[in-house]
Amino acid sequence: MVLRRTLAVMLAAAAAVNASTFDVTFTTAGHNVPSTLYGLMYEDINHSGDGGLYAELIQNRAFQQVTPGTSAALTAWAALGSAKISVVASSSPVSSALPNALSFAVPSGTTSTVGFTNSGYFGIPVTAGWTYTGSFYYRTPTPPSTKVSGSFTADLRSTSGTVFTSTTVPFTTSSTWQQATFTFTASSTQSAVTNLFALSVGGSTVAGLTMEFTLISLFPPTFNGRTNGFRMDLSETLLDMKPAFFRFPGGNNLEGETAADRWAWENTVGDLVDRPGRVGDWGYINTDGLGLYEYLQWIEDMDMQPIMAVYAGYSLNGASVASNDMQTYITEAINQINFVIGDASTNAQAAIRSSMGHPDPFTLNYIEIGNEDFFSPTTYADYRWADLYNALHAEFPQLHYIATSATSGNVPSLSPAPTYWDLHIYSNPNFFVNGAYNFDILSRNGLQFFQGEYATTTENSGAALTYPFIDGSIAEAAYMAGFDRNSDIVFAASYAPLLNHVSSTQWTPDLITFSPNTVIRSTSYYVQQLYSLYKGDFYLTSTTNTASSPVQWSVTRDTSAGQYFLKVINTATSANTVVFTLPFTPSHTTGTGTILTAASGTQNTPTNPNAAVPSSFSFTAGKTITYNAPGLSLSVLVVTA
Numbered sequence: 179m180v181l182r183r184t185l186a187v188m189l190a191a192a193a194a195v196n197a198s199t200f201d202v203t204f205t206t207a208g209h210n211v212p213s214t215l216y217g218l219m220y221e222d223i224n225h226s227g228d229g230g231l232y233a234e235l236i237q238n239r240a241f242q243q244v245t246p247g248t249s250a251a252l253t254a255w256a257a258l259g260s261a262k263i264s265v266v267a268s269s270s271p272v273s274s275a276l277p278n279a280l281s282f283a284v285p286s287g288t289t290s291t292v293g294f295t296n297s298g299y300f301g302i303p304v305t306a307g308w309t310y311t312g313s314f315y316y317r318t319p320t321p322p323s324t325k326v327s328g329s330f331t332a333d334l335r336s337t338s339g340t341v342f343t344s345t346t347v348p349f350t351t352s353s354t355w356q357q358a359t360f361t362f363t364a365s366s367t368q369s370a371v372t373n374l375f376a377l378s379v380g381g382s383t384v385a386g387l388t389m390e391f392t393l394i395s396l397f398p399p400t401f402n403g404r405t406n407g408f409r410m411d412l413s414e415t416l417l418d419m420k421p422a423f424f425r426f427p428g429g430n431n432l433e434g435e436t437a438a439d440r441w442a443w444e445n446t447v448g449d450l451v452d453r454p455g456r457v458g459d460w461g462y463i464n465t466d467g468l469g470l471y472e473y474l475q476w477i478e479d480m481d482m483q484p485i486m487a488v489y490a491g492y493s494l495n496g497a498s499v500a501s502n503d504m505q506t507y508i509t510e511a512i513n514q515i516n517f518v519i520g521d522a523s524t525n526a527q528a529a530i531r532s533s534m535g536h537p538d539p540f541t542l543n544y545i546e547i548g549n550e551d552f553f554s555p556t557t558y559a560d561y562r563w564a565d566l567y568n569a570l571h572a573e574f575p576q577l578h579y580i581a582t583s584a585t586s587g588n589v590p591s592l593s594p595a596p597t598y599w600d601l602h603i604y605s606n607p608n609f610f611v612n613g614a615y616n617f618d619i620l621s622r623n624g625l626q627f628f629q630g631e632y633a634t635t636t637e638n639s640g641a642a643l644t645y646p647f648i649d650g651s652i653a654e655a656a657y658m659a660g661f662d663r664n665s666d667i668v669f670a671a672s673y674a675p676l677l678n679h680v681s682s683t684q685w686t687p688d689l690i691t692f693s694p695n696t697v698i699r700s701t702s703y704y705v706q707q708l709y710s711l712y713k714g715d716f717y718l719t720s721t722t723n724t725a726s727s728p729v730q731w732s733v734t735r736d737t738s739a740g741q742y743f744l745k746v747i748n749t750a751t752s753a754n755t756v757v758f759t760l761p762f763t764p765s766h767t768t769g770t771g772t773i774l775t776a777a778s779g780t781q782n783t784p785t786n787p788n789a790a791v792p793s794s795f796s797f798t799a800g801k802t803i804t805y806n807a808p809g810l811s812l813s814v815l816v817v818t819a
């Protein structure tokens with residue numbers, strides 16, 4: 179719903195609540211806004227990768243990192259008919275990275291249909307017009323002396339067995355692994371996602387046989403049509419923010435519970451059969467189907483740049499890698515960076531990238547050394563930072579290296595002294611309102627800050643939030659006025675966490691919640707989006723208020739478009755008026771603005787996803803612009819010079 183507010187209506191509302199007036203004068207003085215300012219922080223948490231951005235629909239597709247014979251090994255799988263299924267350590271695995279397989283045993287004398295199903299990542303969407311692309315490996319460990327040939331049926335069906343789309347997939351018994359591929363197209367859209375992928379076969383064809391299967395994969399159409407690609411609707415939701423960067427792969431999910439469990443780039447590249455997966459740090463197994471290459475390809479497709487982390491010798495169990503064991507991780511980090519930007523004709527890691535389809539280097543400017551190393555500041559200061567920084571800087575002097583052991587602008591000392599620092603803060607609305615000036619008081623001494631994670635996680639009462647609420651989102655908007663104003667020393671900022679599968683949540687609140695077929699943009703999403711879309715390239719210094727004010731503002735300019743973006747953030751629940759005095763007379767007497775506002779407590783949730791959405795309004799533009807900001811609002815007034 180698009181609301182159009184008139185100035186008269188807003189002024190009437192202002193009179194009714196006896197609002198304060200803030201006078202804002204700006205000139206053409208100011209500083210550049212870095213193009214990197216607003217972007218995304220990503221890690222695989224809340225199934226934001228597997229089951230989320232990664233478009234793969236089959237959960238536990240290759241039985242990675244599970245213990246054969248256990249029921250957990252069969253997560254998402256079930257038998258059809260009289261077949262017996264179990265996960266086994268294959269006597270002749272498809273690859274050393276994928277030692278396990280699904281054993282499918284059909285009793286002798288079977289005549290009815292047998293097979294197995296997968297329930298997906300908490301559901302599978304069936305969408306009219308989508309062509310699904312599937313594949314699987316199979317073999318018959320002890321084949322009958324006379325080859326058996328037949329056809330499997332691959333389909334999508336409801337839990338009660340209504341088939342929505344299917345195809346046949348021919349097979350022949352053989353003790354060596356064969357790969358089968360297939361496609362089918364759905365002709366209807368199902369509102370329910372409680373669907374199953376099924377692979378089945380007539381019982382008389384396979385009676386008495388035991389077969390093995392692995393890497394059973396099914397993809398819907400993907401963003402930009404990439405093989406092994408990203409989910410379309412989530413990618414487009416992110417693209418709508420025009421994000422400048424993508425911080426990955428963590429976050430905690432970089433670090434591992436122990437060093438052995440860390441995210442290690444070399445296990446995430448090459449053919450899918452060569453990726454072992456890993457036990458992720460958020461309670462589920464990561465397939466690493468979204469590997470370093472896929473992330474970089476998608477970042478490029480999304481017109482972002484990476485802020486890529488390297489493991490820095492600290493894991494979540496609190497242990498640091500010993501000083502004399504650091505070389506392994508230094509080498510790994512150098513190889514990781516070479517994979518991204520090395521010369522494919524001379525460098526082995528870059529040659530892997532080239533073989534995967536990207537001979538040219540990817541764009542890479544920023545490397546983050548570790549994650550939240552303020553949890554182990556002593557070993558970071560003693561050797562971990564210096565060991566990695568010195569080695570990486572010597573090899574790649576053109577890159578910028580971000581340190582992670584600071585919690586605020588008061589940075590601890592490291593040697594060599596970093597220029598870039600990643601700061602994290604999770605707090606309540608009052609913190610973010612009052613913190614809007616946190617960066618103003620820092621000295622301009624060459625240090626650059628990345629607010630790599632921040633979010634309102636509780637109400638002021640301390641009550642935890644499941645979804646962002648408007649009070650917190652507007653408080654974040656007030657804090658972000660501080661990013662605009664201090665973008666001479668804040669080069670990047672990103673809300674965290676980014677994504678949340680509604681059926682598997684480890685951390686709330688999150689910017690975007692999704693199910694297999696829906697995407698819910700939170701109130702904080704719209705705040706991030708408005709700041710990013712109206713970032714501009716130059717910040718215009720204006721008169722400022724005080725930290726205790728309920729109103730914040732920021733004026734930026736898109737120089738080539740000749741447009742000025744007047745952001746007004748009213749954190750009070752009642753209206754306030756801001757009077758802007760411009761250094762020029764606008765070329766239009768009527769301007770267009772965008773506003774996000776809602777009653778205190780409003781949340782966008784799966785049952786009410788559009789409780790608060792931005793709407794446009796028009797306003798009277800002149801050398802003086804009087805704007806009445808409703809309570810709990812973020813407004814952007816666009817003025818053309």
Ligand code: LXE
Binds near residue numbers: 428549
């Ligand atoms: C800090 C860490 O970097 C993230 O993985 C977590 C969720 O955003 C947060 N505790």
